[in-house]
Amino acid sequence: EYADEDIDETNYVTRPPVVTIMGHVDHGKTSLLDKIRSAKVASGEAGGITQHISAYTVDQNGQKITFVDTPGHAAFSAMRSRGADVTDIIIIVVAADDGVKPQTEEVISHAKASGCPIIVAVNKIDKESANMDMVKAQMAEREMTPVDWGGDVEFIGVSALNGTGIDDLLENILIQSEMLELKADPTAKVKGAVVESLLEKGRGPVATIIVQNGTLKVGDNIVCDTTYGRVKAITNDQGKPVKELGLSETGNVLGLNDVPVSGAVMVAQDSEKEAREIATTRAEHARAKELSKSTK
Numbered sequence: 001e002y003a004d005e006d007i008d009e010t011n012y013v014t015r016p017p018v019v020t021i022m023g024h025v026d027h028g029k030t031s032l033l034d035k036i037r038s039a040k041v042a043s044g045e046a047g048g049i050t051q052h053i054s055a056y057t058v059d060q061n062g063q064k065i066t067f068v069d070t071p072g073h074a075a076f077s078a079m080r081s082r083g084a085d086v087t088d089i090i091i092i093v094v095a096a097d098d099g100v101k102p103q104t105e106e107v108i109s110h111a112k113a114s115g116c117p118i119i120v121a122v123n124k125i126d127k128e129s130a131n132m133d134m135v136k137a138q139m140a141e142r143e144m145t146p147v148d149w150g151g152d153v154e155f156i157g158v159s160a161l162n163g164t165g166i167d168d169l170l171e172n173i174l175i176q177s178e179m180l181e182l183k184a185d186p187t188a189k190v191k192g193a194v195v196e197s198l199l200e201k202g203r204g205p206v207a208t209i210i211v212q213n214g215t216l217k218v219g220d221n222i223v224c225d226t227t228y229g230r231v232k233a234i235t236n237d238q239g240k241p242v243k244e245l246g247l248s249e250t251g252n253v254l255g256l257n258d259v260p261v262s263g264a265v266m267v268a269q270d271s272e273k274e275a276r277e278i279a280t281t282r283a284e285h286a287r288a289k290e291l292s293k294s295t296k
């Protein structure tokens with residue numbers, strides 16, 4: 001439903017990178033995401049900064065970077081297989097005092113399979129027991145050789161506790177992003193991905209969406225997998241109401257008839273009727289499939 005003719009390169013502009021952080025549990029993924037956000041979003045603007053949000057955009061010296069908190073590798077793989085592959089760059093976080101762990105190994109293979117550029121954030125370098133060389137050696141053994149050891153992977157020492165290395169990390173992301181030459185068309189038919197969704201009391205289904213092409217506007221008729229609706233309201237990553245979301249931007253969208261699965265592809269249709277038809281047909285197919293499974 002998102003055909004090649006919808007892509008017109010003449011309107012291409014550079015778009016911000018979308019970054020996913022992955023790593024072994026307790027190595028500091030959440031802390032790092034929180035620290036980057038609190039360091040880079042002007043205080044006051046961010047409102048409830050302590051509140052967990054699944055995606056946000058920061059400004060690094062005038063250049064934007066969007067971070068997505070994918071709940072786990074399973075979700076990451078599901079998004080990829082659905083074609084809602086939002087990630088441009090992967091950060092693997094490894095605790096400097098703990099080194100490579102089983103989940104780190106999993107993350108390495110997921111990251112390699114994705115083909116995205118990888119940056120290693122060696123976290124907790126504030127700790128006395130931090131050992132950067134140990135981490136580098138362990139990663140090098142897994143074909144993740146540091147640039148300063150003759151390989152091609154950047155290792156950045158960071159501390160989600162005191163903020164050391166955060167600027168380095170962001171600068172590095174921007175360098176990788178420039179090499180990727182990420183382009184999209186803000187005037188194209190809008191396409192995006194649902195990174196998280198929930199049913200909110202009094203508000204109905206809420207979908208956190210990242211825009212990959214085009215511009216998502218209030219009033220657009222969208223389909224997210226088996227759900228559809230006319231966009232009633234959008235709040236940005238700071239909880240403020242906005243009229244639209246641009247390239248690589250993220251926000252919460254109201255107006256869907258039901259809660260879409262996270263990882264669903266979002267596309268706009270010309271009319272609400274079309275959107276409803278596509279979503280309803282899909283929902284029926286999905287139900288039929290479920291039914292045939294359960295009767296087998």
Ligand code: GDP
Pocket residue numbers: 023024025026027028029030031032123124125126127158159160161162
């Ligand atoms: P996650 O499971 O990867 O999301 O890890 P968390 O962000 O929840 O962090 C796990 C624990 O490590 C928490 O107790 C954090 O306070 C601590 N932690 C995270 N980053 C740092 C860091 O840079 N330095 C130190 N000393 N502790 C950290």
